[in-house]
Amino acid sequence: MLVLGIESSCDETAVAVVEVGKKGLSVRSSLVASQVAFHRPFGGIVPEIASRKHVEVIYALCQEALREARVELSAIDLLAVTNGPGLVGSLVVGVSFAKALAYGLNKSLSPVDHVKAHSLAIFLEKPIEFPFISLVVSGGHTALFLVKSPTEHYLLGQTRDDAAGEAFDKVAKLLDLGYPGGPLISRLAETGEASKIDLPRPMLDSPDLDFSFSGLKTAVLNLVRSGRAFMVHDLCAAFETAVCEVLMEKSRRALKQLGLKRLVVSGGVAANRRLRESFAKLAETEGLEVYFPPPVYCTDNAAMVAIAGYYEFMAGNTADLKLDVYARSQFPRYPG
Ligand SMILES: Nc1ncnc2c1ncn2[C@@H]1O[C@H](COP(=O)(O)OP(=O)(O)OP(=O)(O)O)[C@@H](O)[C@H]1O
Ligand SMILES: [Mg+2]
Structure with missing residues (x-):
């Protein structure tokens, strides 16, 4: 076909x-x-x-x-x-x-x-067995799903404000780096030292699987406004590390709560090298299967x-010429 x-x-x-x-x-x-x-x-x-x-x-x-x-x-x-x-x-x-x-x-x-x-998108590279946990991290979304079949996504948690990609873009904007911010921050972060700047890990003390990235962006803004001296590449590394840690910890909790070992990470931010490497390490230490589509997908x-x-x-889902568009997705919540 x-x-x-x-x-x-x-x-x-x-x-x-x-x-x-x-x-x-x-x-x-x-x-x-x-x-x-x-x-x-x-x-x-x-x-x-x-x-x-x-x-x-x-x-x-x-x-x-x-x-x-x-x-x-x-x-x-x-x-x-x-x-x-x-x-x-x-x-x-x-x-x-x-x-x-x-x-x-x-x-x-x-x-x-x-x-x-x-x-x-991972299926473009290889078939994955169902069910799995899916972490979508993109410019407009940051959400965890239980995926029971290709057409059944159940929402486990999502961002309450900015998406992770949006946070990358906003931080890049306030550092005057350009647009889109993800790849630019990622490149600078390669030569930076994350431990030199202390940034928050938002929502880690909250028991749900939701995220929040606007506080992290504000912490960067406050640092920039404070007039304190810092190296931009250190700040990029610190910001990227903070985002990665939150995404990994919430994904780990989702897998544990659902008793699953398979995780798929996708969306624009999944092209990030640090994120891919951090998840690969997590997979090794915790005996998980973690899949990322190739960066182009x-x-x-x-x-x-x-x-x-x-x-x-x-699955029998086809549309006629009355098909309409929608601005926001409405996913059913798990467990309901
Ligand atoms: N290497 C990278 N590291 C971090 N972020 C990245 C990287 N490459 C791209 N991004 C981010 O990914 C986002 C774009 O991803 P994508 O194209 O999936 O989003 P979108 O389609 O705009 O949003 P959505 O899919 O939610 O509608 C941008 O915010 C960009 O900064
Ligand atoms: Mg997209």
Whole structure:
């Protein structure tokens, strides 16, 4: 089965062709058109610019993805599209485009939740047994899920304010490093010494599986405003370490509470090297299976949308031309 995945929830337009067969899965093409250069002067995403840029590139990007995959549009069996969560104006572009293709080709259309797609990106590399705990850490989300099957995500905990990626971006902004902040902080942190600066580990004394990152950002702000001398790379290392420790400890607790040993970490922040190395160590010391998708499938892409759409289709979840978009996901809570 050839699945065309379409993603336009935020500031990346992405199209991918994924083939799912009896022998497994292959990503025939996965193209991402980033809008970062257009948003950078504003230090964050401007929704109006985002929607317009999606409109400008989506058609050409789709043609290029088909060409690279050596697939005719008429050979596509299923359309998979992100219809939430995200920026409504941006989502509408991808969803309208996918609807038009589904109608024209007379093929099924599967709606995909972007957060679920992050969580399932690991399947692009290897199959994982269910159930598992999924930690999604991205620009807009930081949440822990119990994943019982590809289409069943139960929320265990989530951030009460900023997402981890958002905290990286805000800290980078207040240090005048640029946008997006994650990769910039990560690069500087490599030569920094985390132990030189003391930062809080928010929510670790709270018994639930929720997170909070705005206090950490404020601690960085207070340090910058205090006029105390510090090295930027030490601060980057300290901030990155604090984020990693909180994410690891809450994930460890989630696994323990659910009596599971399998963890999948995904979303843009999962591209972070320190996070990957810290979790690898945790896996070794605690006898856990911890999986990270390859970094290109951690940040936004449409291959993850295609695979998530395939699973939705297999579960009977298809949409008609009335398919709407949504800004926020509503996941059922575990244990209910
Ligand atoms: N190496 C890295 N270290 C830390 N953070 C990173 C790294 N690479 C990317 N990020 C962060 O990941 C985020 C982008 O991830 P992603 O593309 O998954 O988010 P999004 O799609 O904007 O948000 P969401 O998926 O929640 O809708 C940004 O906040 C960015 O700073
Ligand atoms: Mg994302």
